[in-house]
Amino acid sequence: MHADRLRLLAAFALALWMILPTIPLVVWSVARGWRYPDLLPQGWSLKAWSFALSGKSGVLESLALTTGIASAVTVLAALIGVPAGRALGLYRFRGKGLVTLFLLAPAVLPGIAIAFGLHGVFLRLGLAGTVTGVMLAHLIPVLPYMTLVMAAVFSRFDPDIEAQARLLGATPWQTFRCVTLPAILPGLMTAALFAFLVSWSQYVLTLAIGGGRVQTLPLVLFSFAGAGRNDITAAIALLYILPGLAVLILTARQVTGRGAALSGGLRQWPR
Amino acid sequence: MTDRRHILLLLAPALIVLGGLFLTGLGLTLLRSFRYFPALGLTQPDLAAYAAILTTPGFLKSLALSLWIAATSTLIAAALALGAALVLRQTFPGRAFVSFLVQLNLTIPHIVGAIGILYLFSQSGSFARLAYAAGLISGPQDFPALTQDPFAIGIILLYVWKELPFITLILLANLQTLGEDHEAVARSLGASRWQTFRHVLLPMLMPGLASASGLVFAFAFGAYEVPLVLGAYSPKALPVLAWQAWTDTDLATRPEAMAMAVVIALIGLLLLALVARTLNRGERDAR
Numbered sequence: 001m002h003a004d005r006l007r008l009l010a011a012f013a014l015a016l017w018m019i020l021p022t023i024p025l026v027v028w029s030v031a032r033g034w035r036y037p038d039l040l041p042q043g044w045s046l047k048a049w050s051f052a053l054s055g056k057s058g059v060l061e062s063l064a065l066t067t068g069i070a071s072a073v074t075v076l077a078a079l080i081g082v083p084a085g086r087a088l089g090l091y092r093f094r095g096k097g098l099v100t101l102f103l104l105a106p107a108v109l110p111g112i113a114i115a116f117g118l119h120g121v122f123l124r125l126g127l128a129g130t131v132t133g134v135m136l137a138h139l140i141p142v143l144p145y146m147t148l149v150m151a152a153v154f155s156r157f158d159p160d161i162e163a164q165a166r167l168l169g170a171t172p173w174q175t176f177r178c179v180t181l182p183a184i185l186p187g188l189m190t191a192a193l194f195a196f197l198v199s200w201s202q203y204v205l206t207l208a209i210g211g212g213r214v215q216t217l218p219l220v221l222f223s224f225a226g227a228g229r230n231d232i233t234a235a236i237a238l239l240y241i242l243p244g245l246a247v248l249i250l251t252a253r254q255v256t257g258r259g260a261a262l263s264g265g266l267r268q269w270p271r
Numbered sequence: 272m273t274d275r276r277h278i279l280l281l282l283a284p285a286l287i288v289l290g291g292l293f294l295t296g297l298g299l300t301l302l303r304s305f306r307y308f309p310a311l312g313l314t315q316p317d318l319a320a321y322a323a324i325l326t327t328p329g330f331l332k333s334l335a336l337s338l339w340i341a342a343t344s345t346l347i348a349a350a351l352a353l354g355a356a357l358v359l360r361q362t363f364p365g366r367a368f369v370s371f372l373v374q375l376n377l378t379i380p381h382i383v384g385a386i387g388i389l390y391l392f393s394q395s396g397s398f399a400r401l402a403y404a405a406g407l408i409s410g411p412q413d414f415p416a417l418t419q420d421p422f423a424i425g426i427i428l429l430y431v432w433k434e435l436p437f438i439t440l441i442l443l444a445n446l447q448t449l450g451e452d453h454e455a456v457a458r459s460l461g462a463s464r465w466q467t468f469r470h471v472l473l474p475m476l477m478p479g480l481a482s483a484s485g486l487v488f489a490f491a492f493g494a495y496e497v498p499l500v501l502g503a504y505s506p507k508a509l510p511v512l513a514w515q516a517w518t519d520t521d522l523a524t525r526p527e528a529m530a531m532a533v534v535i536a537l538i539g540l541l542l543l544a545l546v547a548r549t550l551n552r553g554e555r556d557a558r
Binding site (some may be wrong): 004008010014015017018020021022023024025028036037038039077080081083084086087088091093097099101102103104105109110111112113114115116117120121136137139140143144147150167170187189197200201203204209217221222225230233234237240241242244247248250261 | 273274275278280281282284285286288289290292293295297298299300301302303354355358359361363364365366368369371372373374375376378379380381382384386387388390391395396397399400401403404411413432435436486487490492493494495496500510513514517528529532533535537540541542543546547551
């Protein structure tokens, strides 16, 4: 009985700690004047939200740009990462450990260590300060997640069904389209959503490669935070959380459900 | 033979793209750190940039601060995550809701959390207001400096908040794979709850815990945006110091920025090697 109550208390503390930092963000975003030492704002207003969502603030533009970059990076990463994941998941070969490590390294190494040099390379290629350059830079942290999640997916995939399809006269494309793709689709969706979130959360690579000319949401967030506009900053910060929330609800079955998807997928959760 | 070609073909795009971007980026950082920069008239590689940063007190202080941030955050987050995983493993009313919050936190970008922590713990933040309302302090200056402070408490709080769920979910996934049989056997052989945890469960969780902690350490050590929001003016976290040197209008500081980036990369590589070793060992044990 005593242990049960202790467990409930710990769970409650954990839940509180998890939501705590979002509370002032929610209050600030609808506050009208909230001076120290008032516990609550003098009044409530949706002005910060209507400003953030109006054309003047540049937030909508930035939202579209950030979504566009993250989507394009996700598609690129899938095109490159699915074959690599297949190689790692289906086959045993010499040097596999080394290849895995090499494909994992860019996700572990701090972005800032790569960004400085990459900027120099991109400057020469005319990619610095461009959206294309930022997308390519985002591939560095995104591709490892895509590859490793797909490797986990393919390790549970039975290639014999492909051979059977070919034996029955299917072309390679038909085999991929009608046999392989349906089998890997749930895993691919999870990997794609994670990839989207990793690109969506990037700050330092965007800033270094984009040189401030590619204004994704975190850059806009920073400029309002620096200007001391807590209400607008809070509204943008909450907007910035939304895709993550959507992803979580979309993948909820895989994440909370039992089974292999969990242990395979969670290891590669975006950071 | 055809199999090998097939594998190589499948891997080629990823190896070329990642190699092209990651290795050239890292390579140029390294080259520039040796002060090889023909555009600036530097054609003789040397170690002057490293000598320069090693003799500036600012660099060593920043390095020490970043190591302190990473070590403290990782230790606290790992310890709390172990507890959280053991709690969330049992069924209790509201478990689904708490798990949802833990997962939700994982998707929130670090910058958003950092701003939230700032609004909570700064000297005019929510807790300072609560302390004032309770009559504990008479003004913002009486509230302890928890953000932008020399001990980086705000930064550590942010990482504990953000990384606890990451480690917890990895541990929960491990626990689910392990099942409860090992513990049941230990208990039936007369082990106490603590002995079962200490000698049966913990050793089995160790590879997962160690690799997750390694990833957290590498991130907390090398992240730029979190100390930018929550860090003190001096000393700065190493990535912030490196960024400042990189964006300095005086181009002569560029090689020093590159040398600091190399130091950051080296510590990242070291942790990658440690993570790879524990994962390897875990896999070997599992076999």
